Amino acid sequence: MTNTIETLPTPSVVIYEDVVKRNCKLMHDRAISLGVDIRPHMKTHKTIEIGKFQTETINIKKIIVSTLSEARFFALSGQFKDILYTVPIVPTKLAAAAHIHSSIDVLHLMVDHPDHIKAMVEYRNQHLGALGNKKWSVFLKIDCGYHRAGADPELPSTIKLVEQLTKSLSDHFVFQGIYTHSGHSYKQTSPDGIAKIATSEATVAGNFAKKIRSLGYPCPIVSIGSTPVCCHLPNNLKDLGVTEIHPGNYVFYDLMQVELGNCKVDDVGVHVVSRVISVYPERNEMLVDAGSLALSSDPGCTHLPDRAPGFGIIVGDNNLRIVGVTQEIGKVSSVNGSPIDFNKYTIGSIVRIVPNHSCLTAAMFSNFNVLSTESTTQVKETWIPNKHW
Amino acid sequence: MTNTIETLPTPSVVIYEDVVKRNCKLMHDRAISLGVDIRPHMKTHKTIEIGKFQTETINIKKIIVSTLSEARFFALSGQFKDILYTVPIVPTKLAAAAHIHSSIDVLHLMVDHPDHIKAMVEYRNQHLGALGNKKWSVFLKIDCGYHRAGADPELPSTIKLVEQLTKSLSDHFVFQGIYTHSGHSYKQTSPDGIAKIATSEATVAGNFAKKIRSLGYPCPIVSIGSTPVCCHLPNNLKDLGVTEIHPGNYVFYDLMQVELGNCKVDDVGVHVVSRVISVYPERNEMLVDAGSLALSSDPGCTHLPDRAPGFGIIVGDNNLRIVGVTQEIGKVSSVNGSPIDFNKYTIGSIVRIVPNHSCLTAAMFSNFNVLSTESTTQVKETWIPNKHW
Numbered sequence: 001m002t003n004t005i006e007t008l009p010t011p012s013v014v015i016y017e018d019v020v021k022r023n024c025k026l027m028h029d030r031a032i033s034l035g036v037d038i039r040p041h042m043k044t045h046k047t048i049e050i051g052k053f054q055t056e057t058i059n060i061k062k063i064i065v066s067t068l069s070e071a072r073f074f075a076l077s078g079q080f081k082d083i084l085y086t087v088p089i090v091p092t093k094l095a096a097a098a099h100i101h102s103s104i105d106v107l108h109l110m111v112d113h114p115d116h117i118k119a120m121v122e123y124r125n126q127h128l129g130a131l132g133n134k135k136w137s138v139f140l141k142i143d144c145g146y147h148r149a150g151a152d153p154e155l156p157s158t159i160k161l162v163e164q165l166t167k168s169l170s171d172h173f174v175f176q177g178i179y180t181h182s183g184h185s186y187k188q189t190s191p192d193g194i195a196k197i198a199t200s201e202a203t204v205a206g207n208f209a210k211k212i213r214s215l216g217y218p219c220p221i222v223s224i225g226s227t228p229v230c231c232h233l234p235n236n237l238k239d240l241g242v243t244e245i246h247p248g249n250y251v252f253y254d255l256m257q258v259e260l261g262n263c264k265v266d267d268v269g270v271h272v273v274s275r276v277i278s279v280y281p282e283r284n285e286m287l288v289d290a291g292s293l294a295l296s297s298d299p300g301c302t303h304l305p306d307r308a309p310g311f312g313i314i315v316g317d318n319n320l321r322i323v324g325v326t327q328e329i330g331k332v333s334s335v336n337g338s339p340i341d342f343n344k345y346t347i348g349s350i351v352r353i354v355p356n357h358s359c360l361t362a363a364m365f366s367n368f369n370v371l372s373t374e375s376t377t378q379v380k381e382t383w384i385p386n387k388h389w
Numbered sequence: 390m391t392n393t394i395e396t397l398p399t400p401s402v403v404i405y406e407d408v409v410k411r412n413c414k415l416m417h418d419r420a421i422s423l424g425v426d427i428r429p430h431m432k433t434h435k436t437i438e439i440g441k442f443q444t445e446t447i448n449i450k451k452i453i454v455s456t457l458s459e460a461r462f463f464a465l466s467g468q469f470k471d472i473l474y475t476v477p478i479v480p481t482k483l484a485a486a487a488h489i490h491s492s493i494d495v496l497h498l499m500v501d502h503p504d505h506i507k508a509m510v511e512y513r514n515q516h517l518g519a520l521g522n523k524k525w526s527v528f529l530k531i532d533c534g535y536h537r538a539g540a541d542p543e544l545p546s547t548i549k550l551v552e553q554l555t556k557s558l559s560d561h562f563v564f565q566g567i568y569t570h571s572g573h574s575y576k577q578t579s580p581d582g583i584a585k586i587a588t589s590e591a592t593v594a595g596n597f598a599k600k601i602r603s604l605g606y607p608c609p610i611v612s613i614g615s616t617p618v619c620c621h622l623p624n625n626l627k628d629l630g631v632t633e634i635h636p637g638n639y640v641f642y643d644l645m646q647v648e649l650g651n652c653k654v655d656d657v658g659v660h661v662v663s664r665v666i667s668v669y670p671e672r673n674e675m676l677v678d679a680g681s682l683a684l685s686s687d688p689g690c691t692h693l694p695d696r697a698p699g700f701g702i703i704v705g706d707n708n709l710r711i712v713g714v715t716q717e718i719g720k721v722s723s724v725n726g727s728p729i730d731f732n733k734y735t736i737g738s739i740v741r742i743v744p745n746h747s748c749l750t751a752a753m754f755s756n757f758n759v760l761s762t763e764s765t766t767q768v769k770e771t772w773i774p775n776k777h778w
Contacts, residue, residue: 009778010481043716064517066717087678087717088667091737092399113667115736146711148720149667149676189690278477278502278538287538289476293752297687324537326572327432327748328455328476347504348480359716363682366777388755389398
């Protein structure tokens with residue numbers, strides 16, 4: 001039996017192929033128009049299918065992953081041969097990384113501390129040939145103001161890392177360039193604020209590249225990212241020294257991206273399908289069978305002024321919001337207090353939910369139900385994402 | 390090769406068998422000492438093994454689940470024949486429920502609205518024999534003040550539900566009694582506050598049972614729950630009319646339960662094992678490879694006064710807290726600002742994390758690494774939890 005949205009078990013996730021393809025094309029075209037490359041991130045969806053949409057207009061299918069399990073998954077597909085694992089590499093993960101690196105063109109790793117470099121040299125010396133006679137390929141992660149990962153570009157020790165990667169230890173390394181991530185863009189309150197972060201990230205990254213080049217070191221790639229920033233890039237991006245962008249969440253977007261002004265509700269490519277499990281007219285509330293395991297417990301953009309709290313909105317009825325989640329249950333309230341239409345939301349009826357954070361929501365499901373467009377109810381395919389670690 | 394905690398891939402989850410068994414025994418003994426039954430919840434761990442620990446001292450292994458996938462999982466094990474699915478039942482789930490009900494002694498379902506009852510009658514009339522010639526076995530969920538699921542015990546329509554289940558539609562139903570869940574216990578700020586909720590829940594449930602019995606309806610079971618409440622039960626629980634308790638989270642506990650005063654840190658039976666992936670002495674911070682997918686994005690007891698924000702604490706170093714999570718990365722800061730010992734927390738070194746919310750954390754992992762005690766590093770077994778829906 002072919003599933004339709006009405007026969008899906010709930011909770012389920014549905015993906016709109018046309019929306020995802022459109023999001024991929026627009027972001028690709030934006031990069032092209034600004035004269036930079038795009039190296040898309042896989043972590044939001046973790047599927048071969050969407051990875052192909054993200055890269056089909058690119059000559060070299062360069063992708064980014066957030067776990068070695070994802071790296072293995074995309075490498076094994078045979079379709080992605082240039083993969084960047086963006087989390088600073090720990091010594092115990094070098095064996096797995098070397099294996100993947102030897103099986104494809106290149107697995108780039110991320111470093112931001114001399115101990116990463118030291119461990120990689122030791123590993124390569126102790127396991128001759130484990131990398132398929134390749135050198136380690138690395139990006140240097142620098143901190144553009146987010147203060148999560150990344151070496152401080154103002155510290156002399158950061159220049160020393162470049163020196164090691166490109167000169168004194170260059171027998172072991174192919175230095176690709178620098179990489180930044182502007183996660184603080186999610187804490188802005190307006191597109192203008194995000195645009196300022198975009199310019200700031202590009203400037204920090206571009207200036208550091210110029211600085212190290214002026215010291216005689218190479219720096220082929222200058223990669224900046226985060227989906228909010230990639231939605232508000234400056235026109236002089238290339239002049240600032242950036243060579244590529246690396247967005248991820250944009251394939252699906254989500255309620256946070258809508259509320260930050262990075263997309264419209266119609267651009268959200270993933271919904272959680274849920275059913276009304278009970279109604280409580282006496283308190284103008286109802287429950288659905290999507291809770292924190294289906295929607296995640298990410299409260300979203302709580303820093304935005306006047307933002308109604310909650311974990312998602314009901315598609316087609318923006319006044320209805322998931323105001324609370326427990327493990328398997330979501331509570332729906334009317335934001336402005338107007339009466340819920342309980343003739344429409346009968347027990348067992350289907351609702352679609354725009355989740356706060358599509359990366360976390362998608363990670364909760366073992367399969368994605370693909371619909372061509374939001375207007376069809378027919379499930380055309382099932383895509384199986386990579387899971388866990 | 391047998392895994393030790395040092396060779397586990399990270400992030401991983403470890404479970405301390407002695408702690409979990411102790412938690413199970415203490416909660417069981419508490420119920421016995423108060424003269425009530427215990428019907429333990431499986432949703433926190435979703436494993437056959439822990440389900441056995443929770444029920445091994447009970448004659449009839451009565452358990453609770455939060456999804457029909459869990460119900461199927463525990464039914465298929467052949468070891469659990471009395472299962473309660475606690476989410477209000479929707480019409481489209483009746484076929485699966487009937488199948489499970491017919492395969493074991495009983496699958497109890499939960500109702501709190503006349504439309505649940507109507508759909509069950511229609512299903513049974515249309516699918517003669519689908520239930521293995523059984524009637525539907527049901528609990529009535531009533532609202533004890535949490536205002537999530539549950540019929541309002543003050544409304545005449547709630548008495549009408551009992552009338553339907555026990556008289557006018559009794560050909561279709563075996564009425565088990567009433568069930569309440571005091572999720573608002575998690576919003577208290579002290580054990581005293583939780584104890585008040587416990588007495589209030591027991592009183593609301595007990596009084597409703599007395600009321601319907603006085604009207605001539607049966608009410609064999611009066612079941613109350615939530616782990617906080619079950620940690621602070623009144624001595625006159627039985628006199629208030631309660632016949633059983635149904636805690637779930639207590640098998641593992643977590644940081645929220647510690648902070649609410651329901652257990653000690655040493656009672657937490659589940660830790661996330663993670664590695665330091667980079668260090669930033671210049672800002673007294675470090676990163677670990679456990680982020681929102683390993684720890685969940687549940688911010689925990691943010692309502693507690695003076696509670697430091699975060700998503701977990703480092704075991705053995707309560708001053709170190711996960712102050713922020715992104716998908717695969719946790720940021721560790723020193724709560725009181727004292728310098729982190731970076732000689733101890735070198736890149737690649739193992740940390741164990743007490744997560745805010747063990748139910749959500751456990752749900753993120755496909756396997757649980759079992760250690761006998763916290764003092765051993767040897768993984769003795771791997772338990773496989775039920776996943777998804």
